[in-house]
Amino acid sequence: MNTAGLFAAHLPGTSAVHRAPLWLKLAGVLTVGVVPWVAHSLTPLLVTLGLVLAAAGLAQLPVRRVVRSVRAIAPVLVLLLAFQWWAQGLPYAIGVVLGIANAYLAAGILTATTPVTDLLDGVVRGARPLRRLVDPEVVALTLAVVVRSVPWVAGSFASVRDAARARGLERSPRAVVVPTALHVVAYARSTGEALSARGLTDPDVPDVPDEADVPDDDTA
């Protein structure tokens, strides 16, 4: 299930955004994510949106991919806008939606301009000081799976919505939300199983067990 948006795969290129160091891109995404928390009006959010779109343009990302990415989360944004409008008023609702859309697009630009393996290497380096607490490779793998899951979940939502529409149930939130949730759980289980089967979640042990680990045939 795929929306072929910004999160689908790395789009090789030679733009300044592609060539920017990973730490700078991560700092950019972080900054975009922080703006809604510190902004007191819609202006900074609109400026951020402009900068994010400019970065997408600078990276020469196909417009249709950007549009597809936004379209994939549009139903969620519309629901969120309606709820926040009802609960907090229109300006607040627009601010929330803009903040999420900006962060989503910035993360999409990061993944579209950076090979996932470079992201993994960067996260492993960043998590190395915490290696006594957690395996940096597992942290990196978790991040990679999250990145991979975004388009899948969006695609699942779109497929379920189409199926509901085909049955004349497009107005029933239950007909969309429940199957999507079940799909996501099944997807999480199959992904976990695939990672386990490949030994990617195993501790880093030597290929040959220590002699002390091997049971003696006579006593086993």
Place this chain on the structure above:
Amino acid sequence: MTPGSSAGGSSRIRLEGATVTVPVDGDSSRRERTILGPVDLELTERRVTVVGANGSGKSTLLRLLNGLVLPTGGSVDVDGLDTRLDGARVRRRVAFAFTDPLSQLVMPTGREDVELSLRRVHRSRVERRSAAEGVLGRFGLSHLADRSVHELSGGERQLMALAVVLATEPAVLVLDEPTTLLDLRNTALLRRLLAGLEQVLVVATHDLDLALDADRTLVVDAGRVVFDGPPAQAVDHYRALASRP
């Protein structure tokens, strides 16, 4: 095409009274239901196939072999490594390929997925990239390496999934119904590829032609191995089982 150059082509898989039980759904008294076993087997052949109806226990039997499922009774060992005690080492020796390659491929592109497999083998990024290039080249997949896995055809995806699990050169490759989602042309392609592998293969399949292409075939029914022997006789036994009302 000769991937798995260090695989060696021999292995010993031993199941002793291996049983898998699961809790009975909706039963508060914690009753359990046996879905497989007890199974006693020693597999030393290079090509073993497993046939049986849907829900017969084939997949559970296969999952026991690389520790994806642990026996609730008895034991399973691969070349002396117990799946319960030495799961990580067993999984390095025994690769597992799922029916749906999209379950297997967790990265956006094949190249990134092969590199993911190689992360624990090659710490250096340069070495990893070079090794991944070699793996993709051996499978004839270099031209597809940077395409989204979602944009590949069913056959290309299945080949990519195999490249991904064989990148670490395991000794044994377990495949769970590898041709179920493939058309005739891709099924033939996959069979040619499997025939050229040096790894020990254990394949569960509904494709009886593929089942016959083995040194030994197991028939699984209702959680038990009900026939174990030459492929032609095993397939006849399975046909007889399937024709019962």
